[in-house]
Amino acid sequence: MVSPPLLNVTDLNVHFPVRGGVFLRTIGSCKAVDGVSLTLQRGETLGIIGESGCGKTTLGKAIVHLLKPTAGTVMFEGQPQHHDRRQRARDFQMIFQDPAESLNPRQTVGDIIGEGFVVQKMGTPNERRQWVAALLEKVGLPTSSARKFPFEFSGGQRQRIGIARAIALKPKLIVCDEPVSALDVSVQSQVLNLLMDLQKEMELSYLFISHNLAVVKHISDRLAIMYLGKIVEMGPAEELYRAPRHAYTKALISAIPEADPTAPKQRIRLTGDIPSPINPPPGCAFGHRVKAPRYEESLKQPIALKEITPGHFVSNCPCCVE
């Protein structure tokens, strides 16, 4: 029997109530994540790409149980998520976008990284100090950093602290939410290298959320493209980049400025903004935005992901996929 995937998300929905009126009654819902299914194997990286507001961060938070899903299941190693928060913390962790905001400014770095051990009642104070020192060394910081405070570090170093905290309890899955977006290119490559080294060493799985396709493609085995709460295309990274099938994926790839002045400029000019998930248009949301000629057809059939070649899923929307 094949062992179950590390993470199996089925038909996940996260809806936020929209309140209004004098009594703040629920007058609608914001469908931040709307029917997302995905799987993740051990040691694999799945990149999630999309524009701001497409629900990628909400998806990440729902998977690590920082948000309660409205519907759908998240199975971890074939089991539903553990109801005990302490147990969950040993299975999955998260790295946040802004390292300055996600580290407590009044705790020392040693306390930040070692807090997990205290909560889990692991080791003696002396042992914990040694573990923290080992972690700092692992992420490339001097062991003397443990006594310092987050503000004494640069952006890249702070992100290393965030990574050390995330790997402290030896989790199996780390959700990385835009971990390098706030960093300069030279520091960005250092942090990406660290993440890849740690993955090899600890057999970690990453759910790597970003809007920077070049970064995601470099680090990921598979990619999932999200648009307005739904995955529109998912498949092996190289195949998705070489042969995108969905019109949105094509537009997204062509919009990325390549760092090569001789590269042909054939941008697909997208007009309009991403629509609000509170009142999503009926049918295909992307076809509606770009006023696709065959948009009307998408109203007639339910849109779902179909597997076209092994592992490559694409939405069966008639106006975006030929």
Next chain:
Amino acid sequence: MSEPLLTVSNLEVGFTTDDGLLRAVDGISFEVQAGQTVGLVGESGCGKSVTAFSLTRLLPQPSGQILGGSIRLLGRELVSLPLNEMAKLRGESISMIFQEPMAALNPVQTIGRQLGEIYALHHTCSPPEALQRSVAMLKKVGIPSPEIRLTEHPHQLSGGMRQRVMIAMALALKPALLVADEPTTALDVTVQAQILDLISDLQHEMKMGVLLITHDLGVIAQTCDEVVVMYAGRIVERAPVQELFANPRHAYTRGLLSSIPRLDGTPKTRLPTIEGTVPALSEMPVGCRFCMRNGATPDSPTLFTRPEYKEVTPGHWLELCPRCCT
């Protein structure tokens, strides 16, 4: 040849702080021709934004000051210009787009009032005429139903729309030079592409010079004619865009170019990195500022004499540190 639109020579900008005077920009020289896009690239803290604020004389007061050098725009010296004269130039000859439109727009005034104010101040337009011109300008930057947008406040617009409003405000008086400080960093790629296309369309229409400040080398490659690479307050290399990407001569430029992940690169391989970090402003060596990250020992002679900045081949300028240049 006629005088360039903008000539910056030996510009030095410093800030008075508790640690004494810190030189954020240390003697930089470059030019922008009319109709040309020049990219200014470098890591955070390298002095890109300080340069931009010096050009518009909007340095934070009283700590920021121009210590020396000259900025000539359309034949006029800006460094010594009285502030009331400078205020007149802003908008008409030089204007600026900021990185975060939400912070640069007034949250409690309508778009129409903020945009109309420009016409009212500079042209002494009547209110209906200012309104008419505002509508035309918003239409030009691609904002649908501009009449309605004019009555709205900034928070009612999306990020891309706000940046378009900023561009409309910056271009309202058809300036000769546009300084765009990270205009697309806060935006999504698809919106970024729209905004960059918009700036270049309007640039061709108005024959405007653009100084585009960014840390995104992809944006530089796709939009600029010339690139200026800054490191720790100095220009290390300056060249036409094709030349810079094909033949980078300074170790810092090469490091930057190789450390970005490429779409056609081999996935999951280690990326080349630039070791170390930028030295603190208060600990800057007199000589080459990149040498320490390029494997120099603290007694290296290159750290004690300032390398010459000169044109090595036509159009290709370089800070000639013997360690860091090839």
